[in-house]
Amino acid sequence: MTKESSDIVAGGLTRTIVTGGDAGYFHLVEELVRSIRLFRSAEALPVAVIDRGLTPAQRMKLVDAYGVRMLDVEWEYDFPAHRIRGRQHLKAQISRAFLDRHLPEFDLILWIDADAWVQDFAGVDLLFSAASTGKLAIVCQASRYSQQVVRVRWAAFGFAEVRSILYKNARKARVPERDARRIGLRPTLNSGVFALRRDAPHWEAFRRRQAQVIRAGADIFSSDQLALAMAVYLDDLPIDLLPDSCNYMGPWKASDDGEWLVEHYSPHQPISIVHMAARPDQRANPPTPIDIPLVSGGSVSNTIRQFSWERACSERAGKDALPGIVEVSRTPA
Numbered sequence: 001m002t003k004e005s006s007d008i009v010a011g012g013l014t015r016t017i018v019t020g021g022d023a024g025y026f027h028l029v030e031e032l033v034r035s036i037r038l039f040r041s042a043e044a045l046p047v048a049v050i051d052r053g054l055t056p057a058q059r060m061k062l063v064d065a066y067g068v069r070m071l072d073v074e075w076e077y078d079f080p081a082h083r084i085r086g087r088q089h090l091k092a093q094i095s096r097a098f099l100d101r102h103l104p105e106f107d108l109i110l111w112i113d114a115d116a117w118v119q120d121f122a123g124v125d126l127l128f129s130a131a132s133t134g135k136l137a138i139v140c141q142a143s144r145y146s147q148q149v150v151r152v153r154w155a156a157f158g159f160a161e162v163r164s165i166l167y168k169n170a171r172k173a174r175v176p177e178r179d180a181r182r183i184g185l186r187p188t189l190n191s192g193v194f195a196l197r198r199d200a201p202h203w204e205a206f207r208r209r210q211a212q213v214i215r216a217g218a219d220i221f222s223s224d225q226l227a228l229a230m231a232v233y234l235d236d237l238p239i240d241l242l243p244d245s246c247n248y249m250g251p252w253k254a255s256d257d258g259e260w261l262v263e264h265y266s267p268h269q270p271i272s273i274v275h276m277a278a279r280p281d282q283r284a285n286p287p288t289p290i291d292i293p294l295v296s297g298g299s300v301s302n303t304i305r306q307f308s309w310e311r312a313c314s315e316r317a318g319k320d321a322l323p324g325i326v327e328v329s330r331t332p333a
Helices: 003-007 023-037 056-066 088-102 122-131 165-172 177-184 202-215 220-233 310-316
Strands: 015-021 047-051 069-071 108-112 116-118 136-140 152-154 160-162 189-197 239-241 273-275 290-293 299-302
Touching: 015 023, 015 088, 023 047, 023 056, 023 116, 023 310, 047 056, 047 088, 056 069, 088 108, 088 202, 088 220, 108 122, 122 136, 122 189, 136 220, 165 177, 165 220, 177 220, 189 220, 189 273, 202 220
Parallel strands: 015 047, 015 108, 047 069, 136 239
Antiparallel strands: 108 189, 116 273, 136 189, 152 160, 290 299
């Protein structure tokens, strides 16, 4: 059995990766899928894409070029029209809590946001391995890269109002004050990348908590992240907090040879999953080149998009670049 063919049944557990996007995000969906295909074939590791408004031509390309499975999902809850306002892309925030139902033939399910891509497959393997134990494999946003541990609004006489993401969203969702305080000072779990066993109890808690906050008026976009936090911190479900490299959102740095995006601080480990959250300049098509510092000093002008690093990734994977690669010149800044 080859290395790739054994991947799908590693540890006797079948695996899949899921993402989603609309027509405006197609370029990012494609780059994420390309980044996976450089390391694993469609037979070795199936990829599913939730259609949130792709065109027929875009769907066809994903299926024909990359062996992707398209998932057509409906709104899982009854929303009044004013809460959706035509934003079909919000289905991803809802449907990811139902992935165990949409993909019943797989034992391990890994969600990756479309504005992320895989540079080094070690992080993918780690996510699947951690999830195989029955824990939620995820990265928290409180780390050595956090510029602020918790936001507060200072008032007179030394009083302060907690302004953390979880507390703010919990209060908006009318979560009882006692529970809002319990989660308010806990690390935010970034739901942009996470892995779970299909039979883990987290799915049911995820759905129950999401239904609770949505019915209370929570913002649909942030409902999944709040619901996951409530499932972990209020329902005491087990988690495995993984290194930042499994869902890295900056600050950015490159290896001296310009072949890797690496962690900003020592020992400058290669980033496994590059996540362009809060970087509209990089998600745009085309993205704006930025000055990326090099480990030993100086910088290189490049983007953090997958196509900017595909050649180096394909060489490390021992494969030819996939058809349609877009080469970008990398020049010293």
